[in-house]
Amino acid sequence: MNEDVKARRCSRCKQDLQRTAFASNTSMSDGLQAYCRECSAEYYRQRQEAKGKRVREKVPVPPEHKRCPQCEEVKPHSGWGCDKSSSDGWASYCRECGAERNRVSYFKRKYGLTPPELDALVAEQQGVCCICLAAPAAHVDHDHGTGRVRGVLCFSCDAALGQFKDRAEAIRRAAAYLEGNVWKPTLVAPGVYQLPS
Numbered sequence: 001m002n003e004d005v006k007a008r009r010c011s012r013c014k015q016d017l018q019r020t021a022f023a024s025n026t027s028m029s030d031g032l033q034a035y036c037r038e039c040s041a042e043y044y045r046q047r048q049e050a051k052g053k054r055v056r057e058k059v060p061v062p063p064e065h066k067r068c069p070q071c072e073e074v075k076p077h078s079g080w081g082c083d084k085s086s087s088d089g090w091a092s093y094c095r096e097c098g099a100e101r102n103r104v105s106y107f108k109r110k111y112g113l114t115p116p117e118l119d120a121l122v123a124e125q126q127g128v129c130c131i132c133l134a135a136p137a138a139h140v141d142h143d144h145g146t147g148r149v150r151g152v153l154c155f156s157c158d159a160a161l162g163q164f165k166d167r168a169e170a171i172r173r174a175a176a177y178l179e180g181n182v183w184k185p186t187l188v189a190p191g192v193y194q195l196p197s
Helices: 002-006 037-050 095-111 115-124 155-163 168-178
Strands: 007-009 016-018 065-067 074-076 080-082 090-094 139-142 149-153 186-189 192-194
Touching: 080 095, 090 095, 095 115, 095 139, 115 149, 139 155, 149 155
Parallel strands: none
Antiparallel strands: 007 016, 065 074, 080 090, 139 149, 186 192
16 A cells, blocks of 8 residues: 555556656646656657657756756856856756856846947957057947947046046146146136136
């Protein structure tokens, strides 16, 4: 009697298996699926292939490890970020793949650039900053008014444009100042200055 309670027959492979070999199904009288887990997986794979879809093969993963679906490597949990909303408490992608996916998503969302478009933009500039022509191009510069991408700059040049708040006249005055054309505005009235010509 005790063995009858622990064993159950799979409707597909016709084998008597332990009850733990079956997934739960509350609509069935005994609370278990008719097919064992292996037969259910095989049946699912066959149905998906009949629809022309590919089913990822299940890869054995040791304890305290997880497989990344992008790089397809099995890595220890230390290579993953936490995600309390997922069933296992770990992120869907390893840290490296997650960072790359976030980077791609950021450039697409913020600038409308795909990785090949960004690479082409950097290659068009021979990999150097458009302004200083010395440092590597690493930061996408865009017009804050229109959102149009202007080029790829180094960190310093991109930060400098930001400090000047994209005001061309202020940048021209700064260039003149650096070239030795020092000038000071003359106070004509309170709050009113006359610029030298």
